[in-house]
Amino acid sequence: MERTVKSILIVEDEAIIALEIELALRQLGYRVVGKAANGDKALDLLASTNPDLVLLDIDIKGTLNGVDLARIIRSNYHFPFVFLTALSDRATLNSLRDTLPYGYIVKPFNESDLYTTIEIALDKFKAEHQPSFPSREALNSQLPEPLSEREYEVLRHIDEGYAYREIADRLFVSVNTIKHHQKSLFAKMQLHSRHQVSHYLRNLDSSI
Incomplete structure (x- = not known):
C-alpha cells in the first residue's frame, strides 16, 4: 500500500x-x-x-x-x-x-x-x-493479547498510510521484519487488512 x-x-x-x-x-x-x-x-x-x-x-x-x-x-x-x-x-x-x-x-x-x-x-x-491516536496501554486494554512496543509503532505507521519500505526506513529494520510485526498485530487485533485496522481505530470505545 x-x-x-x-x-x-x-x-x-x-x-x-x-x-x-x-x-x-x-x-x-x-x-x-x-x-x-x-x-x-x-x-x-x-x-x-x-x-x-x-x-x-x-x-x-x-x-x-x-x-x-x-x-x-x-x-x-x-x-x-x-x-x-x-x-x-x-x-x-x-x-x-x-x-x-x-x-x-x-x-x-x-x-x-x-x-x-x-x-x-x-x-x-x-x-x-485527526483524532488522537490511542496510547498503547489504552489499546491493549481492549485486546485479549497485548501489542508489543514495536508492534504498536508499526501500527501507528500503518494507520498513517506508510508502505512497508517507508516504515522499515523509519524504524531502521528490514521490510520482512515489518511484515512479521504486521502479521502479528493483525492476529492479536483479529483483523485481516489495513482497511480493517483503520476502521477499528476510528471506532474504538470512546471511553479509552
Whole structure:
C-alpha cells in the first residue's frame, strides 16, 4: 500500500516561477491540480479543486493578495497553505504570522526545501485535525493479547498510510521484519487488512 499522492494548488503570478514550481512538484511526486496568477482565479480553483495544500505567493497582483487569500482559506476551507516569498527578513515574516501559515518557502527555492516544507506542513495539519491516536496501554486494554512496543509503532505507521519500505526506513529494520510485526498485530487485533485496522481505530470505545 503506497501513500496517497497529495494534490497541490499553486498561486503565483510570475509564470516562469509558477512553471518551475510545477515541474519541481511533479518531480517530487505531487499532483498539481491548478495554477492561479491572481486572486480571482485562485478563489475559483480553491472551490473547484479542494487541494491537500496551497502554495501561496504573498505578493500576487490584483484586488486580493496572498495574505487576503490566506485569511479566506483559514475561514472557509479545510486545507493548509504555505507562503511563497522573496523576502525572508524578520519584519516580513512577523507580519504574516497572524494568518497562521503552515510554513514559508523563500524564493529562489530548491527541491529539498520545497519537499521538506510541504511534508512538514501536511504532517502538522494532519496532526491538528485527526483524532488522537490511542496510547498503547489504552489499546491493549481492549485486546485479549497485548501489542508489543514495536508492534504498536508499526501500527501507528500503518494507520498513517506508510508502505512497508517507508516504515522499515523509519524504524531502521528490514521490510520482512515489518511484515512479521504486521502479521502479528493483525492476529492479536483479529483483523485481516489495513482497511480493517483503520476502521477499528476510528471506532474504538470512546471511553479509552
